[in-house]
Amino acid sequence: MSDWLIYRGSGEPHDGIADLPEPPPWRAFYSDEATPFDRGHAYGLSDRWPLRAVAYQADPQMVEMVNTALYLRRPLLVTGDPGVGKSSLAYAVAHELRLGPVLRWPITSRSTLKDGLYRYDAIGRLEEVDTVSPAAPVDVGRYFRLGPLGTAMAPYALPRVLLVDEIDKSDIDLPNDLLDVFEEGIFEIPELSRLADTLADAEVRPADDGARVAVSAGRVRCRAFPFVVLTSNGERDFPPAFLRRCVRLHLPAPTPERLRAIVHAHLGETTSHAENLISLFLDRRSKGELATDQLLQAVYLARHAAGETAADRDHLADLVLQYLNQDRT
Incomplete structure (x- = not known):
């Protein structure tokens, strides 16, 4: 049965992600031109994360559930007590499969879907309109920055790794709001959609400061569904519609x-x-x-x-x- 494993839990980087089969028909998304990303990029936080990823001790159940989520293109909901390695699992997978820096979205009670998708510097845009000649070329995209969720849903050829940390701390509506993005693989940036008649395409910055992401007609469309880790300390229950769309893994206290x-x-x-x-x-x-x-x-x-x-x-x-x-x- 080990032949099907893409993530092996060894901690040794490899290119096994190339062996991941095509998604199920109901989880296939778009074929937009792929945005490049640096698969060997540093983790962006500190040297501790690569070290923790290498040292992560994944047991056979963890390995199987990670691969189930990879194959089915479904989020992995990881529950367990604090300190059992829920968040570190995302870094271990990113390290071993060489999927670049982890896109981390820490959740609070004030987090909204838009926080994870993108930010728009409206004040900076207005200042440019007031000071720059109307004949000058306009780079509207530089006033937008994709959030960790928005970056993960960009059209990359390989899945990015998204860590939605402590989702049980969110507002009651956020899990269901996430479902639409995860199910449809597309989201809109209204400020760019309104310019679609005069500006069909824009390039916006991703959360990890990698290559800019092309946005056509104000929409970001997923190409390869990201490997999503949703962590929960068990502080609340989730709606059935959310649970049935997740692969679930409970991490017990280590033996x-x-x-x-x-x-x-x-x-x-x-x-x-x-x-x-x-x-x-x-x-x-x-x-x-x-x-x-x-x-x-x-x-x-x-x-x-x-x-x-x-x-x-x-x-x-x-x-x-x-x-x-x-x-x-």
Whole structure:
């Protein structure tokens, strides 16, 4: 069964995305001229993201669900407690499949669909109209910038990776608003549509500052459906119409074996000190909510800051292994 896997969870970059078959007929979109993007581009945040992507420990279920979403061209809704690796999964897939920088859209209660699609600098455009000669060539596109969602839906030949982080924090309407864009693979920029009679095409900046995206008659049309990771901490329920259009993956708390693999991948060979901290972490996790990155911090402190005694190491562990539950101390 491993022959069907495009994403393998190995952390080693490869060009397996070329083996992805054509989409199902009901998920085929448009054949606009492809916009280029740099598949080897840095992640745009800091060096930590490529390192975390390489060190990510994907189990067989994660690998299968990622590939299911890739094949079916459906968003992957990833649920689980904080710190289990929901967001990092998007970076791991982007790194291994060489799909360029992750387009991250952090969601708040004030986020709207337009925030993810594009921004328009109306003031800058008005200032240009007032100061530039009417005979001068107009580059209207430079006053627009696609958001992470808008960039992901641009006509790229290969799927981009879109991380919609903590969608459960959104307004109640946002999940359903996303469905129309994901289902139809097209969205409109009204400010450019109104100029379609005199300006048929414009080139706008993408969220990652790559090559400009051609917009025809004010519409952006998807060519290759992006790999979309929607993360949720389980703080709310989603409507059935939204759930049935997603591939769903729940990430449980890491097992002791997986915790050892995570520590080894991030910090090297596990020592007896690290084993003791893993045991301490598991004991405390059974009594309250802890995140995996807290364990990594404790192991790092024990390795670089602790004294020789067990009391010193326990003291430093207490500094970071604090419960996330509000009602625990």
